[in-house]
Amino acid sequence: MQISFETADQPDVHELIAELDAHLYSLYPAENVYALDVSSLAQPNVLFAVARDAGGAPLGCAGIVIGPEYGEVKRMYVRPVARGQGVGRKLLxxxxxxxxxxxxxxxxxETGPTLVEALALYERLGYKYRGPFGDYPADPLSVFMAKALT
Structure with missing residues (x-):
């Protein structure tokens, strides 16, 4: 598996993001899905990484929007066939x-409370639970976490 920084505006990455969206919208109402579109992921303050298998097929993706006070993890997704192989850990x-x-x-x-595997990964990697940040409202369908990089 290889992790590289790429643009999100690629057909195979669009497929990953569409899979993530379908999954999220199957779990949560639209007003509780705080997703960035592909054009937002192409902004200069965004780091976007893609995990690919040996043949170049995408296994997962994730991004960080870097702001003046903190970075925000966005669009974290690992295809079901690649879960449990360390893809998410390596992306992060x-x-x-x-x-x-x-x-x-x-x-x-910010993530959802039913995304148990994601929450467990974030906890293992040192993310701590916290209250809402930025423009996010307090909501039972949102879980907020943070990690110091120092």
Whole structure:
């Protein structure tokens, strides 16, 4: 498996994001899905990583939007066939290293309470539960976490 920083505006990455969207919208009402579209992922303050298998097929993706006060993990997704193989862990490690190199000292994220595997991964990687941040409202369908990169 290879992790590389790429643009999200590629047909095979569009498929990953469409799979993620379908999954999220099957679990949560639209007003509780805080997704970035492909054009938002192409902004200069966004780090976007893709995990690919040996043949180049995408296994997963994730991004970090770097703001003035913190970076926010967005669009984290690993295809079901690749889960349990360390793809998510390696994506986040690459993104955290790059965010740290750009001077980012804290990462935040919002996810859903039914995404048990994702929550377990974030906990294992040192993310701590916290309250809402930014423009997110307090909501029972949102879980907020943060990690210091220092």
């Amino acid at each position: 490690a690459a993104l955290e290293t790059s965010a740290r190199a750009k001077g980012c000292t804290t990462l935040m994220l």
